[in-house]
Each structure stands twice: as C-alpha cells, then as structure tokens.
Amino acid sequence: MLRYYKKTSLSLLLCFVVLITTACSSTEKATSTKTAGKLITNDNVPYVGFLLDTLEEERWYKDKQLFEEHIKSLGGQVKTLAANGHDAVQLKQAQLLIEEGVDVLVVVPHNAEEAAKIVELAHENNIKVISYDRLITKSNLDYYISFDNEKVGVLQATEIVKNTSKGKFAYIGGAETDNNAILFRKGAMSVLQPLIDKGDITLIADQYTDGWDPKVAEQNMKEALNKSSNQVNAVVAANDGTAGGVISALEAVGLAGKIPVSGQDAELNGIKRIVEGTQTMTVYKPINVIATQAAEMAFKVAKGENPKTDTTINNNKIEVPTILLEPTAVTKETIDSTVVKDGYLAKEDIYGK
Known part of the structure; x- marks a missing residue:
C-alpha cells in the first residue's frame, strides 16, 4: 500500500535525536515498530527512501540531487539520509524510513555484508530494496542497478598499460568492504595478470584502502615507495580520491606527472589533475x-510494478535482477567530448577560463 507521511519539524528533530543516540549506544538488531499518530496525506503518492553511505565525497551530492529531482518529476516523494560511513547509523536510518511509511528503499551500502540487515528489516515490513551502485551481498536483495564494475577496472588498467606496459606497478584499491572495489580489482587484474605472468610487470603493492580514504591511499603508496626505493613505473588507483592520495605521495618524491596514474568518477579535482598531467x-x-534510471525503477517498485532488468548478478546468496550501465574512459584528449559535452562538469571550472 502506498504511504507518505508528513511530520512536523519538531517530530523530525526528535526522530533524529533518537536515531543518533540509539546508533551510538546500541549494537542490538534493529526492529521496526510502526508508530501511532502519523498523518497519512495521500495513499496514492509513492514514497521513496534513499539511503546514502556518505555525502563526504563530491559525486554523491550529484546522485542525491538528480535522484530526488527525477522522483519528484514522476510524481513521487523522496527522503534522503546519509550515514557518513557508519553501519549502525545506516541501519537505524532504514528503520526510521520504514516507520515513516516508505514504499521502497534505495540503498548505497557502506558495508556490502552489513547492509544485508537492511534488506532483512525491509522485508519484514513488506518493503523491497534496490541496491544502488554498490551491491548488497549475502541477502535476498530485490534489485541492483550499477555500472559494469569489472569493466571499470579493465578500462583503468588498459589505459595505464597503454602508457607503460613494463616495469614495477602498484595497485591501490578501494575499501574491501565495498563489493565494487573487489570488482574493480578483478577487472584490472584481468589485464595486468597476463603481463605479470610474462614477467613484464612486477606488482610491488596490492592494497585495498580502508574507507576509500585518500589519506590511507597516500600512506599505502608511501609504504610502497619506501619498500621499492621509489622505483615505481605505474599506479592503478581505484578512484579519483585514492588517485589524489597516490599523487600526493608521488609529489613528495618528485614522481608526480612522471608515471601514469588511473582514477574513477570524473570528479572535478581528478579531471583537473588530468589536465595538469x-x-x-x-x-x-x-x-x-544511473540516478534517473534508479529513480524510475524505484517509482515502479513503489507502485507495485516489476521493473525491467537486463541481467542478474550473484550476491553470494541469490541471483539479483540487475541493470548494468556502461562506463567510459576519459583522458586529456576526451574531456571535452565526454564530461563537458554531457554538462557533467563546466569547461570554465576545469580549465579556469
């Protein structure tokens, strides 16, 4: 049944106080209890809950804005909450949205396995869950929408090998708790491993990065440089944030701009570094x-419809109905024909003109 509840600002404040207090003080499993006295304004308006891992990275603001705009343009209502990297908070936020009467949850999980608790909680309340960008593993997840994440890794490694096909390489990955990071590495290694087997490449570092934290990536790269006496010929970094950390480490030893470094997400700072070299x-x-297609999927699910998918992905429990989108490699030569052409980034922001 479609439900959308309006609450006063005071009650919202109280909910968030309870949310934060409970998330910080208890590790008990969340259970949903429908609260009384809520105002149901319109049973026919789909109400979508959007749970983000974080808003501490540039790209997620774009996802939030575009997703919310499209849900509203379709005639639905949406509420977005961000856990900023805390699993307990994300679970409590799911509970809050369920209690508010959402018809579907769309989740960017912080931890792929821990987020299975969100799926379980939602299903106890007859609410379906869509995993957005990152796969929720080991759960009876309803739907998944993302880009082809193995291909992301293939694109990264392929572009690096085009620049340098022999020598000492470092792989600086994302958070091991993020299933995407595992897929990025898998794709990259499908390109690198044959060259490692031939003896053309030596992998001097193969590190995941806790929390996708650029500072952790920088430290991992510093350790790789120390162990190799600063002898490194290329770095495959999993995203633009980790690339920034890697490049900071390279700058400290005079190697920034002298060896190829990959990235991902087409963040403004990453694009600027590509321009700088x-x-x-x-x-x-x-x-x-992804934001508009996920919004359309969520809107259909909220109305009790079955959205069309094009494949399935195994999440270590079931085959999840999935939509996979195509990623694109961007180099200095293709900035204008991709991110600028699409209006994703403004030319003046990139080039300062």
Missing part, C-alpha cells in the same frame, strides 16, 4: 543516467 585517466560513469 599528474593523473592519466578517470572513468566516467554518467550519474544522470
């Missing part, structure tokens, strides 16, 4: 495409 490439995943 310290970063070689990024992977553009058009956020307007």
Whole structure:
C-alpha cells in the first residue's frame, strides 16, 4: 500500500535525536515498530527512501540531487539520509524510513555484508530494496542497478598499460568492504595478470584502502615507495580520491606527472589533475543516467510494478535482477567530448577560463 507521511519539524528533530543516540549506544538488531499518530496525506503518492553511505565525497551530492529531482518529476516523494560511513547509523536510518511509511528503499551500502540487515528489516515490513551502485551481498536483495564494475577496472588498467606496459606497478584499491572495489580489482587484474605472468610487470603493492580514504591511499603508496626505493613505473588507483592520495605521495618524491596514474568518477579535482598531467585517466560513469534510471525503477517498485532488468548478478546468496550501465574512459584528449559535452562538469571550472 502506498504511504507518505508528513511530520512536523519538531517530530523530525526528535526522530533524529533518537536515531543518533540509539546508533551510538546500541549494537542490538534493529526492529521496526510502526508508530501511532502519523498523518497519512495521500495513499496514492509513492514514497521513496534513499539511503546514502556518505555525502563526504563530491559525486554523491550529484546522485542525491538528480535522484530526488527525477522522483519528484514522476510524481513521487523522496527522503534522503546519509550515514557518513557508519553501519549502525545506516541501519537505524532504514528503520526510521520504514516507520515513516516508505514504499521502497534505495540503498548505497557502506558495508556490502552489513547492509544485508537492511534488506532483512525491509522485508519484514513488506518493503523491497534496490541496491544502488554498490551491491548488497549475502541477502535476498530485490534489485541492483550499477555500472559494469569489472569493466571499470579493465578500462583503468588498459589505459595505464597503454602508457607503460613494463616495469614495477602498484595497485591501490578501494575499501574491501565495498563489493565494487573487489570488482574493480578483478577487472584490472584481468589485464595486468597476463603481463605479470610474462614477467613484464612486477606488482610491488596490492592494497585495498580502508574507507576509500585518500589519506590511507597516500600512506599505502608511501609504504610502497619506501619498500621499492621509489622505483615505481605505474599506479592503478581505484578512484579519483585514492588517485589524489597516490599523487600526493608521488609529489613528495618528485614522481608526480612522471608515471601514469588511473582514477574513477570524473570528479572535478581528478579531471583537473588530468589536465595538469599528474593523473592519466578517470572513468566516467554518467550519474544522470544511473540516478534517473534508479529513480524510475524505484517509482515502479513503489507502485507495485516489476521493473525491467537486463541481467542478474550473484550476491553470494541469490541471483539479483540487475541493470548494468556502461562506463567510459576519459583522458586529456576526451574531456571535452565526454564530461563537458554531457554538462557533467563546466569547461570554465576545469580549465579556469
């Protein structure tokens, strides 16, 4: 049944106080209890809950804005909450949205396995869950929408190998708790491993990055440089944030701009580094495409319809109905024909003109 509840600002404040207090003080499993006295304004308006891992990275603001705009344009209502990297908070936020009467949850999980608790909680309340960009694993997840994440890794490694096909390479990955990071590495290694087996490449570092934190990536790169006496010929970094950390480490030893470094997400800082020559490439995943298609999927699910999917992905429990979108490699030569052409980034912001 479609439900949308309006609450006063005071009650919202109280909910958030309870949310934060409970998330910080208890590790008990969340259970949903429908609260009384809520005002149901319109049973026919789909109400979508959007749970983000974080808003501490540039790209997620774009996802939030585009997703919310499209849900509203379809005639639905949406509420977005961000956990900023805390699993307990994300679970409590799911509980809050369920209690408010959402018809579907769309989730960007912080931890792929921990987020299975969100799916379980939602299903206890007859609410379906769509995993957005990152796969929720080991759960009876209803739907998944993302880009082809193995291909992301293939694009990264391929572009680096085009620049340097022999020597000492470092792989600086994302958070191991993020299933996407595992897929990025898998794709990259499908390109690198044959060259490692031939003896053309030596992998001097193969590190995941806790929390996708650029500072952790910088430290991992510093350790790789120390162990190799600063002898490194290329770095495959999993996204633009980790690339920034890697490049900071390279700058400290005079190697920034002298060896190829990959990235992902086409963040403004990453694109600027490509223009400057310290970063070689990024992977553009058009956020307007995933945000609008996810919104359309969520709107249909909220109305009790079954959205069309094009494949399935195994999440280590079931085959999840999935939509996979195509990522695009971006180099200095293709900035204008990709991120600028699409209006994703403004030319003046990139080039300062």
